[in-house]
Amino acid sequence: VLFYDCTYFTRKEILRLFYRYRDLAPQLVPLDYTNQPDVKLPYELIGSMPELKDNPFRQRIAEVFSEDGEGNMTLDDFLDMFSVLSEMAPRDLKAYYAFKIYDFNNDDFICKSDLEKTLNKLTRNELTEDEVRMVCEKVMDEADLDNDGRLSLEDFQHMIVRAPDFLSTFHIRI
């Protein structure tokens, strides 16, 4: 399979991922992928994987990695997702996708509304308005290097490469 050079997986892992993918909807996905059928799994199925089920950002993850931006994934997208989220993926790649995940409105910047959404998802709306606002301001203060009131990818990368936990938390084992 050609996937080897495109992902960080070994052959065995790719096969396992394929079976995982297939298990999500055995009636939809054919076993034989040689002639590349055009199969997509709806987001409901992807989001119900145990690895993603409890992730507050699962919808974002699915959206970012899916080609149509709606969370419906082909096998390619699926492999892509777990390749990026694997342990082997380099920090920059991860940071790039993390940025996309946290960029809720897809405008290539993390602005305040994105931050608020992130925070609310993280805490399940348990912080008060004031607290949310304050935290967002603090984040902007810390990470916004060019002072344009929102985080660009560079700002984000600059911040995230120094984070001690980023690599250990931003991966999914499968």
Place this chain on the structure above:
Amino acid sequence: MPRGNLITSESDIAITVDNAGDEDEVSSCYEEHEWGKNRVKGREKEREKKKRGNARKKGASRAGRGDEELEERAERGEKGRRRRKRDNHDGKGRERDEEEQAEEKSGRAAKNKKNLKNERTRKMEQEERDTEEGDAKRKKKNESAKREEKKEDGGKRAVKEKANAVKTKKHKKKVETSSEQESSEEEDVEEEEEEEKEKELRPESLSPEELEKLKEAVDEKKKLIQTLRGKPWPMKKKLSTLRESQEFLEKYEGALGKGKGRRLYAYKVMMTKKWMKFQRDFENFKTACIPWEMKIKEIESHFGSSVASYFIFLRWMYGINMILFGLTFGLVMVPEALMGRPYGSMPRKTVPRADEASAMDFAVLWDFGGYAQYSVLFYGYYNNQRAIGWLKFRMPLSYFLVGVGTVAYSYMVVIRTMARNANESGGGDDNSFNFSWKMFTSWDYLIGNPETADNKFASITTSFKEAILEEQESRKDDNIHLTRFLRVLANFLVMCCLAGSGYLIYFVVRRSQKFALDGLDNHSWWERNEVNMVMSLLGMFCPMLFDVISTLENYHPRIALQWQLGRIFALFLGNLYTFIIALMDEINLKRKEEEIVKFNMTVWEASLYNGTVPENSTAPPVTIHPADVPRGPCWETMVGQEFVRLIISDTMTTYITLLIGDFLRAVLVRFLNYCWCWDLEAGFPSYSEFDVSGNVLGLIFNQGMIWMGAFYAPCLPALNVLRLHVSMYLQCWAVMCCNVPQERVFKASGSNNFYMAMLLVILFLSTLPAIYTIVTIPPSFDCGPFSGKSRMFDVIQETLESDFPAWFSKVFSYASNPGLVLPFLLLMVLAIYYLQSTSKSFKEANVELKKKLQMQNEENKKKSKRAALKAAMDLEEARKAMTQAAEQQSNNNASPQAQKDGGENRSSSQRLHHGKNGRNATPLLTDQEGQLPATRAPVPRTYHHGNHGAPGYLPGIPRQTEARVHRAPSLQRH
């Protein structure tokens, strides 16, 4: 010939034009990004527009653009291919003729080539710049465009080659560095095909220039393939790119080989291919070989990384014990069992007559008495014969060296691991991005369990709240006093517990000695196993007590865990050392006993001799059965036995607590819940959590005992391997089936080295008594490999004297001379001191640099702020001028529409300011304060789009104005 030439030149030109267009596109993409902050060149926009015609509207989304580009590219590619084919035909037809005129043509072609080269170099530069660029989206586009170009370049070159027919291409199957997992047969077939082609075409050398270029392109492709997986593109794109570049490589890489060296080259290429394949397989194999990887992954995804860290630690421990076991088993136990004297041949290898009856009883064996005591498992069994078997295996020496080697190896491994951990976690502990990190990295993507997720949500919320509190610094003072008092109280209580447990153990050990003196048979089971039981019980209950106490203290869970670990560590250590001290007492007792036995023995022997053989003892003495020979107590075996018993009882208590405390509890809670008056699952007993600290410490202490006792009981590592193996499975199962995730989930990062540090301390503390006994106490006279020597380490001296040539021992004695050793030690100390001080200075320099970096950051911030202000000012002025012009015009036109447009312009300019400098723009916008608050809120994107499409409706305004209006949204995007 002229026709062929014409075609080539034509195609060349066409492509160069194409390329120029392409490049413009690329550069415009690039520049759009680069200049986005300040200005966009209208020129480029226009050109783009010209090129695209009306097909692409300004407001069209990027995706649409990308599609177009793709289409275009596809078209171009198609064209190029067709061209190539045609040329191919022509070229082949004219091969003969053209050969003669080749040189002329190449001269002519040189011009074109030069152009091309320039372009290429430029492109390369751009790519380099691009790779530095952060905006990956742009990069993606640029690069894909470039890739396309490159391919065309390659194609073009090929075209030229064929048309000129000077260079017949040497197709040679070539390895792409990161070759695919195609089946090798397939490759072989392909290779053969290529080989055939080769025969058809006549190999002639390429001009070095072109070779160079080709090589560059090929390298490029190779690099692309290698780095492909790191590119943030969708999979489809990656796949197609991969295929493309592989095709390219296959086609043109072969041309790199030269005349005679081709065979060799092909061979080399084949070998590299095979090698790559082997490496890949090996890597796959290696990952498959890591034991329990899947289990640990599963646990990690359910319980978070702190629980998983325990299991990783356990696995690491298992590895170490495997090696220790290999050492002792391979170098000590097996040789003795195979080549040493068999059981029953001498007194130390025989069960004494008095115990023979009960030697096979299970109770005795369980206690490691009887036959177990007189086997390779313990020190006493080994003979002091200098060399055994036909190999002349130096048993005592090997025994000694293995004992030392175990300790040395453990030190090495622990310290190396610590250093590596420190390296990994070193740096990056500045607090400048506290909130951002909390925001973006606190969610552990590994969590795949609703309960854990709930806990994580809770802990994130609390951590945010804590951070906010800290930020506000609104801590109350009276609280601090209370917490201080509570902490002191807690520590006091803990100290009491420790002291109490220490005394209890000492008391018990003393009492058990008394029992031992009385003889074990007339005591109950409890009295016999009192020491072990008390120690295990203490180890079980004291941590719980500490846990309760530590809730008084109100620490952060990570700090609380460390305190907890420290306390339990102290407890275990105290217990262990009391145990050792008691053991020492016992050793002394045994040695006294030994003296007596020794004395008795001489008497007994004398009487024996006297009784049988009168005066001359030339005849062999009467053969007494070895079981009847009186013998000393052999304290070494006794120590070994104690340790083995301790390990066994420890393991048993661990497993039993696991079964009762976790499994039974879980079962009860689960099934009694249906018929109970309160909710058992949520209420009091509930399910147990996995106790990371306790388990880690248990593991560490267990290991400490192994290190301590391994010298006297070579079977200990083997036992430990067994224990770890079982507990791996048992605990994995227990965790998965009857534990719930911790209430306060926290990251285990950094605490790994804490474990290691404790392990190191334990290692040191456990080797101390072992070394002490080895060095100071003389070995027993009638058992063990060192019997008959005054000290155990005399083995080395003996070996030196008898097994090595004289000069060696001489050199050794010189080297061990205090006059030489002392300076050497001094030198080492100095070196350590030097290294320490340099590392300190490095650290300081690091801190300094960090400070500087921060300063620079702040300065940059200020600078960019200023720049942004200035740019905003410029824009404002330009805008004013423009609106004035527009107003003039609209006045001329006197249409209401124009006024509307003015309003539109204005609002977009405000948005612009908002986008550029956020709150800093306030002073600038004073002339429009009224609308400011409304614009400060983030503007939804759809709005922009709406704006994009709008401008077309104004016919009266000159083109320039239009362009400016368009620019606003693109600015916003950057």
